[in-house]
Every structure is written in C-alpha cells, then in structure tokens.
Amino acid sequence: MKSIQSNIKKAKKYLDNNHCIAVPTETVYGLAGNAYSDSAVKKIFKLKKRPMNNPLIVHYHNINKLKEDCYINDNFLKLYNKFSPGPITYVLQLKKKSKISKFVSNKQKSLAVRFPKHPLFKKLLKNLKYPLAAPSANISNKLSSVQASDVIEEFGSKLKYILNGGKSQIGLESTIINLIKKPTILRFGGLDYLKIEKILKKKIFIKTNPNKKIAPGQSFLHYSPGIPLRVNIKKPKKNEAFILIKKRKNTLKNYYYLSKKSNLKQSAKNLYSLLRKIKKDGYNMIAVEKIPNEGIGKTINDRLSRASKYKTKWRAC
Numbered sequence: 001m002k003s004i005q006s007n008i009k010k011a012k013k014y015l016d017n018n019h020c021i022a023v024p025t026e027t028v029y030g031l032a033g034n035a036y037s038d039s040a041v042k043k044i045f046k047l048k049k050r051p052m053n054n055p056l057i058v059h060y061h062n063i064n065k066l067k068e069d070c071y072i073n074d075n076f077l078k079l080y081n082k083f084s085p086g087p088i089t090y091v092l093q094l095k096k097k098s099k100i101s102k103f104v105s106n107k108q109k110s111l112a113v114r115f116p117k118h119p120l121f122k123k124l125l126k127n128l129k130y131p132l133a134a135p136s137a138n139i140s141n142k143l144s145s146v147q148a149s150d151v152i153e154e155f156g157s158k159l160k161y162i163l164n165g166g167k168s169q170i171g172l173e174s175t176i177i178n179l180i181k182k183p184t185i186l187r188f189g190g191l192d193y194l195k196i197e198k199i200l201k202k203k204i205f206i207k208t209n210p211n212k213k214i215a216p217g218q219s220f221l222h223y224s225p226g227i228p229l230r231v232n233i234k235k236p237k238k239n240e241a242f243i244l245i246k247k248r249k250n251t252l253k254n255y256y257y258l259s260k261k262s263n264l265k266q267s268a269k270n271l272y273s274l275l276r277k278i279k280k281d282g283y284n285m286i287a288v289e290k291i292p293n294e295g296i297g298k299t300i301n302d303r304l305s306r307a308s309k310y311k312t313k314w315r316a317c
C-alpha cells in the first residue's frame with residue numbers, strides 16, 4: 001500500500017513537470033502526459049514517432065472534469081453510465097474554452113475521451129489537476145504494450161518512469177465510438193459493439209475502414225509485429241510460427257497457443273505478448289489459424305488483419 005502511494009507520488013511529480021510516463025490501463029499500457037500542456041503533448045508524439053495529425057485519447061477521472069472540456073449528449077450519458085470506467089472511448093465535440101492542448105487533436109474540434117478502469121491509473125488521475133493524453137505505449141504502428149517489460153522494449157531509457165500495474169487485463173485497445181452525430185464505431189476494441197447497440201437500442205454505423213482516414217487505428221497497416229503475418233491458415237509453411245486457438249492432437253515446436261482452452265478473452269489478453277515472443281524466438285514469418293469472429297474475436301481478427309498488411313517496405317501512417 002505504501003509503495004502504491006509513493007509510486008503514484010513519483011508519477012505525479014514527473015507529470016506535473018510536463019514529462020511523459022507509462023501508465024497501466026485495463027486495455028494496454030499508455031504513454032501519458034498532461035493534456036493541458038503543449039510541451040508534454042509534443043513529447044508524446046516525439047517519443048512514439050507518431051505523426052502530429054494522429055490525435056490522442058484523453059483520459060479523465062470522471063464526467064465532471066470532462067464537462068469543462070467537451071459537450072456531452074444523451075447517447076454519451078447512456079453509454080457512460082453503463083460502460084465507463086472501461087474499454088470504450090468516446091469522440092465528442094470540444095468546447096471553445098477547453099484547456100486541452102491544440103496538439104492533442106491536431107487543431108480539430110473533436111476530442112476522444114476515455115475513463116480507464118485500472119485502479120492505479122484511476123488513483124493517479126484522481127490526484128491530478130489535469131486529464132492525461134495517453135496513446136498506446138509503443139512506437140507508431142507497432143504492437144501495443146501490455147506489460148512494463150514491453151514498454152521497456154519499445155522505449156528503453158528514453159522514458160523517465162513506468163507506473164507498473166501488472167499485465168493489462170483486456171490486452172487489446174479500447175473500442176472507439178464517435179458520438180458527435182450518428183453513433184459510429186471508428187475502431188473495434190475491448191467492448192463488443194453489439195453491447196453498445198443494445199444500450200442505444202439502435203443499429204450503429206461502423207466506419208473502421210473509411211476512404212478518408214480519421215483514426216490511425218483504421219489505417220491498413222497497424223498493430224504489426226514487424227514481420228509478415230498470414231491469417232485464416234489451415235497449414236503453416238515450413239518456417240512459419242503457427243498461432244492456434246484450437247488444441248491440436250500433435251503439437252509441433254512452431255505451434256503457439258493463444259489460450260489453453262480456446263477462450264477468446266484469454267486469447268485477446270495473450271495476443272500481443274505471443275507475437276512479441278514469436279519474434280524473440282527467431283521466427284520471421286507468422287501464420288494464424290481462423291479465429292471465431294464473435295465477441296472480442298472480432299477485435300482480434302481486426303488487429304490480425306491489419307498486421308497482415310505488412311510488406312517488407314515499412315509504410316508510415
């Protein structure tokens with residue numbers, strides 16, 4: 001308990017001085033900085049090598065603080081009351097008098113906001129006078145981090161501090177929904193959009209791959225382990241690592257199971273770590289068997305499909 005308090009204090013000190021730190025969330029680790037500070041926000045983009053036109057998600061402790069920066073509406077309230085804190089990000093209209101740094105949303109009039117559930121992150125936010133801009137703690141386009149060791153792999157000594165909160169429970173990023181006009185899913189994520197439809201009592205639009213790119217999570221190459229990956233494979237090639245969800249009778253050395261019992265939630269939690277492990281084990285090609293496209297399986301398939309767009313020539317987005 002004492003160490004929790006002192007770690008939060010340390011984290012707060014870095015943030016109050018406009019430094020970036022890594023924070024644990026229930027989805028993936030975030031690279032956090034004061035969302036009201038231009039210099040802190042610019043540091044996030046620099047560390048991640050993220051294009052400045054790719055807006056950040058801002059994390060709030062509660063709705064009262066959010067109201068200072070954004071307009072809210074009925075759809076937001078329905079979803080907030082049901083699903084927040086949790087793995088859902090809302091895109092709302094930014095207020096003119098908001099203190100959010102203009103670099104967060106690339107001078108757009110919208111803001112993506114989330115209320116994280118991880119107890120350490122919540123405690124940290126409660127202790128701060130500002131919300132935290134926190135994109136995933138990874139170099140742009142690469143695999144998100146789901147534990148402190150991943151964050152070290154991504155940033156090494158460039159990062160001042162990691163608030164260690166263990167392994168992320170969900171292991172995949174939040175679901176993003178634009179609520180400014182008609183509710184529209186911009187990214188599949190930790191919360192099944194069918195649950196959102198149930199609460200809003202209507203069909204919602206899905207625009208995870210629009211012609212005009214809005215969210216980088218929508219771009220075709222993303223969440224990549226940095227080596228070629230093929231999906232829906234029945235039989236792998238000789239030198240490929242093979243990711244499976246269903247237990248096979250004969251397990252070979254190159255077989256990697258997403259979960260012990262074909263469980264989709266477990267698979268989501270393990271996905272990024274498994275991809276990192278396969279790379280460390282020396283494979284330079286990955287095949288993945290068909291993953292059921294239901295519940296969080298839809299998000300697993302979305303991430304795998306984007307990772308499968310990897311070509312040897314790296315494409316920035």
Ligand code: AMP
Pocket residue numbers: 054055056057091105108110111112134135136173174176186187214215216217218
């Ligand atoms: P990450 O923080 O790495 O999980 O990525 C955050 C995602 O939220 C990116 O895909 C952003 O493009 C998206 N995002 C952030 N702000 C906005 C916004 N104002 N409108 C639409 N998408 C946004």
Ligand code: MG
Pocket residue numbers: 135136144
């Ligand atoms: Mg990301």
